[in-house]
Amino acid sequence: MSCQTGLLKMNIFADFAERVNSVVRDLDLAADVPEPDLRRVTVEPPRDAAHGDLATNAAMVLAKQLKMKPRDLAEKIAEGLRADSEVDAVDVAGPGFINIRVNKVLWERVLAEVVARGQTFGSNTCGAGLKVNVEYVSANPTGPMHVGHTRGAVMGDALASLLEFAGYDVTREYIINDAGSQIDTLANSAFLRYREALGEDIGKIPEGYYPGEYLIPVGKALAEEYGEPLKDMDPGERLALLKGYTVDKMMDLIRDDLSALNVKHDVFFSEKTMHGQGNAIDLTLDDLRKRDLVYNGTLPPPKGEVPDDWEDREQTLFRSSGYGDDSDRALVKSDGSYTYFAADVAYMRDKIERGFKEIIFVLGADHSGYVKRLEAIGNAISGGDVDVIVRLCQLVKLFKGGTEFKMSKRSGNFITLRDVVDEVGVDAVRFIMLYRKNDAQLDFDFDKVKEQSKDNPVFYVQYGHARCHSVLRQAAEELDWFSNTAEELQSADFAQLDDEGEFALIAKMAQWPRIVEGASENHEPHRIAFYLYELANALHSHWSRGKEKPQLRFINDKTPELTKARLALVYAVSQVIASGLNVLGVTAPYEMR
RNA sequence: GCACCCGUAGCUCAGUUGGAUAGAGCGCUGCCCUCCGAAGGCAGAGGCCGCAGGUUCGAAUCCUGCCGGGUGCGCCA
Numbered sequence: 139m140s141c142q143t144g145l146l147k148m149n150i151f152a153d154f155a156e157r158v159n160s161v162v163r164d165l166d167l168a169a170d171v172p173e174p175d176l177r178r179v180t181v182e183p184p185r186d187a188a189h190g191d192l193a194t195n196a197a198m199v200l201a202k203q204l205k206m207k208p209r210d211l212a213e214k215i216a217e218g219l220r221a222d223s224e225v226d227a228v229d230v231a232g233p234g235f236i237n238i239r240v241n242k243v244l245w246e247r248v249l250a251e252v253v254a255r256g257q258t259f260g261s262n263t264c265g266a267g268l269k270v271n272v273e274y275v276s277a278n279p280t281g282p283m284h285v286g287h288t289r290g291a292v293m294g295d296a297l298a299s300l301l302e303f304a305g306y307d308v309t310r311e312y313i314i315n316d317a318g319s320q321i322d323t324l325a326n327s328a329f330l331r332y333r334e335a336l337g338e339d340i341g342k343i344p345e346g347y348y349p350g351e352y353l354i355p356v357g358k359a360l361a362e363e364y365g366e367p368l369k370d371m372d373p374g375e376r377l378a379l380l381k382g383y384t385v386d387k388m389m390d391l392i393r394d395d396l397s398a399l400n401v402k403h404d405v406f407f408s409e410k411t412m413h414g415q416g417n418a419i420d421l422t423l424d425d426l427r428k429r430d431l432v433y434n435g436t437l438p439p440p441k442g443e444v445p446d447d448w449e450d451r452e453q454t455l456f457r458s459s460g461y462g463d464d465s466d467r468a469l470v471k472s473d474g475s476y477t478y479f480a481a482d483v484a485y486m487r488d489k490i491e492r493g494f495k496e497i498i499f500v501l502g503a504d505h506s507g508y509v510k511r512l513e514a515i516g517n518a519i520s521g522g523d524v525d526v527i528v529r530l531c532q533l534v535k536l537f538k539g540g541t542e543f544k545m546s547k548r549s550g551n552f553i554t555l556r557d558v559v560d561e562v563g564v565d566a567v568r569f570i571m572l573y574r575k576n577d578a579q580l581d582f583d584f585d586k587v588k589e590q591s592k593d594n595p596v597f598y599v600q601y602g603h604a605r606c607h608s609v610l611r612q613a614a615e616e617l618d619w620f621s622n623t624a625e626e627l628q629s630a631d632f633a634q635l636d637d638e639g640e641f642a643l644i645a646k647m648a649q650w651p652r653i654v655e656g657a658s659e660n661h662e663p664h665r666i667a668f669y670l671y672e673l674a675n676a677l678h679s680h681w682s683r684g685k686e687k688p689q690l691r692f693i694n695d696k697t698p699e700l701t702k703a704r705l706a707l708v709y710a711v712s713q714v715i716a717s718g719l720n721v722l723g724v725t726a727p728y729e730m731r
Numbered sequence: 732g733c734a735c736c737c738g739u740a741g742c743u744c745a746g747u748u749g750g751a752u753a754g755a756g757c758g759c760u761g762c763c764c765u766c767c768g769a770a771g772g773c774a775g776a777g778g779c780c781g782c783a784g785g786u787u788c789g790a791a792u793c794c795u796g797c798c799g800g801g802u803g804c805g806c807c808a
Contacts, residue, residue: 682772
């Protein structure tokens with residue numbers, strides 16, 4: 139909680155935690171008690187707003203250490219807090235909670251802060267420029283992206299943005315798995331399509347080839363570019379050419395898909411570049427041998443279904459079990475080539491050498507078996523110097539009209555990422571994918587996601603933003619003294635505000651920095667989405683009070699000073715919503731259509 | 732068999748890292764437009780937090796053991 143820098147703390151909860159600590163340090167304590175350990179002291183919004191604005195557990199946490207009863211200690215701390223000029227009232231409740239009600243001056247200060255900082259309000263320096271690598275998507279370059287990739291893509295992208303917002307130095311990375319045997323299959327499949335393009339009847343695409351229609355244009359392009367001579371080329375040479383050519387084409391498709399989803403990467407890392415004589419994998423293995431992390435041995439057979447063709451075989455193994463993995467892992471296949479795991483190891487080493495201190499992987503749930511081995515690799519190579527963090531995204535179940543539908547894999551016709559984006563729009567896809575903890579399954583109902591009503595959280599939040607700007611536009615039109623600029627709103631007299639609904643809105647905004655800290659520390663972008671829903675709710679709710687009590691409406695030409703302060707409030711809300719949506723990669727519209 | 736994830740309202744899910752009387756949305760029962768966007772708001776009913784122990788001032792949250800669901804499990808990538 140102590141990652142704010144600068145003189146003015148934007149996170150009022152961290153700010154008050156410091157004030158509480160200071161009061162505790164100044165307490166007149168018995169001589170025989172040790173210096174209090176304040177680490178578990180927290181200041182949070184109370185569960186029930188009726189209790190106050192802030193609550194601290196300090197008395198309960200410290201009672202034992204200080205050899206006092208929680209309630210007695212709470213009273214002493216409360217007394218100290220009452221001396222604070224920004225505190226209106228302090229009371230002790232329940233087992234020893236200290237509830238603080240703050241002076242409206244504090245809320246005015248918070249609002250001024252939001253208006254002044256706009257969309258940078260809430261960002262922080264917790265990350266302190268730490269180099270973080272976030273790897274996500276990394277779909278095999280064998281075809282366009284399908285729905286299954288969507289969640290991880292959005293999650294990784296939002297997580298990266300969130301970490302940037304929290305002051306980390308983030309690199310967004312994609313590894314292109316262009317070295318495995320699936321690339322041979324891809325190249326051969328493209329060659330079939332090439333022959334087809336030259337007029338040959340290739341019949342039905344045989345088993346073991348990719349049947350997808352997306353390879354047809356690749357075949358045509360090959361035919362146009364290389365013509366007949368490609369057929370007669372030396373097979374080895376031709377395969378090499380086809381592999382490079384086709385992978386490039388597939389990556390073009392994937393990049394298009396990513397851009398349709400508004401997902402960005404800084405680095406596309408080619409696995410292939412690590413293979414070959416004297417390359418990264420060789421070097422890595424040499425290095426690991428020197429450090430005795432690699433040995434020759436045999437693995438026990440798997441505990442579940444033992445394959446029919448199982449045979450004990452001596453292999454080159456990595457001592458991953460010494461670093462938290464369930465078993466050691468093979469680095470070299472029986473034919474002498476490297477396993478994918480070997481590439482993983484070399485790739486991790488590469489990241490570590492590039493200076494990343496936190497290496498994050500966003501993977502699908504079907505990769506759960508990889509978590510321990512990735513952590514083990516990172517541990518072993520860096521000597522514990524680097525954190526490897528794996529976030530798994532659970533399955534997405536697709537629904538339409540209330541019934542689930544699954545994609546048929548056999549036909550080669552799967553639901554693509556593009557299908558989903560085209561049907562419901564990027565914003566809805568992204569928000570809904572993020573409006574859930576990543577390790578919980580997600581139901582994605584096309585009909586609900588497209589709905590333009592309060593029942594749809596995407597719409598609800600975006601509408602909140604649009605509504606703010608609707609008010610500001612309206613005000614600029616009605617009031618001759620208002621031209622709707624951030625500068626003039628900064629000069630508003632915030633002391634004009636006096637309604638509890640207005641302060642409730644400010645209090646909600648005051649939580650934003652704290653939400654960002656919690657979400658980034660825990661790598662949980664969904665917290666942002668939920669917060670935005672709550673903020674939008676507070677806005678809509680306050681708005682509606684203006685229906686029963688016209689004096690609460692934002693615009694009133696009889697009271698320009700108050701109106702200006704209220705417009706500043708509306709503007710502030712729009713800024714917080716916009717910055718949150720921006721972290722999620724969702725647009726903040728000025729009007730709904 | 733082992734590992735990881737999940738069991739919270741009829742349904743889909745949050746739950747401030749151990750805090751107060753467990754919260755939203757949908758669905759259900761009602762209410763609110765002469766008025767800044769009703770594309771919205773308000774209220775009500777609805778819970779053995781999977782089960783059983785344990786840790787302590789205090790557990791949906793941490794530990795142990797069960798039960799149920801999902802995912803994965805030598806050289807595929």
